[in-house]
Amino acid sequence: MGRKSIEIIGINVDELIHQLNSALAEEWLAFYQYWIGARVMVGPMRGDIEKELLLHATQELNHAVLVVGRIIQLGGTPILTPADWFKYARCKYDAPTDPYIERVLQQNLEAERCAIQRYQEIAQLTNGKDFATYQIATTILNEEIEHEEDIESWLADIQRLKEEVKQLRM
Ligand code: FE
Ligand code: FE
Numbered sequence: 190m191g192r193k194s195i196e197i198i199g200i201n202v203d204e205l206i207h208q209l210n211s212a213l214a215e216e217w218l219a220f221y222q223y224w225i226g227a228r229v230m231v232g233p234m235r236g237d238i239e240k241e242l243l244l245h246a247t248q249e250l251n252h253a254v255l256v257v258g259r260i261i262q263l264g265g266t267p268i269l270t271p272a273d274w275f276k277y278a279r280c281k282y283d284a285p286t287d288p289y290i291e292r293v294l295q296q297n298l299e300a301e302r303c304a305i306q307r308y309q310e311i312a313q314l315t316n317g318k319d320f321a322t323y324q325i326a327t328t329i330l331n332e333e334i335e336h337e338e339d340i341e342s343w344l345a346d347i348q349r350l351k352e353e354v355k356q357l358r359m
């Protein structure tokens with residue numbers, strides 16, 4: 190915890206730490222959403238998409254590393270128990286009880302859209318006031334935007350594949 194580095198921040202540090210802890214909880218839930226979804230998933234293009242989902246899972250963990258580092262720099266206590274993930278997270282965890290690939294991707298897509306909202310808000314809160322957190326938020330935001338785009342394009346490809354198969358049958 191650096192006193193000077195906290196002093197220079199022009200915003201309420203407790204509020205910021207709370208936001209960062211919420212982001213931390215959401216990253217862990219997003220990690221597990223991807224990680225377990227990739228394993229139970231069935232349906233077209235599963236082999237290719239599974240690898241991508243596992244890569245996204247590791248990227249979510251890297252986001253957690255960035256966020257937890259900043260919480261500690263700010264003198265905060267990161268969430269210490271998984272039981273608190275659900276108390277802090279605004280983005281919901283959706284168990285992949287239906288393992289069909291489109292359903293699993295849709296769950297991941299919703300988590301990404303929620304993450305985009307979260308980092309947009311942290312960037313807005315810190316813009317021009319806490320450059321260190323701002324830089325972390327925009328770095329992660331850019332990766333969440335890539336994730337959303339990836340999932341949207343896989344869903345579109347699956348849709349196309351299904352339409353082609355339907356045409357062949359007619
Ligand atoms: Fe993330
Ligand atoms: Fe993501």
Ligand code: MG
Nearest residue numbers: 241335336339
């Ligand atoms: Mg990707």
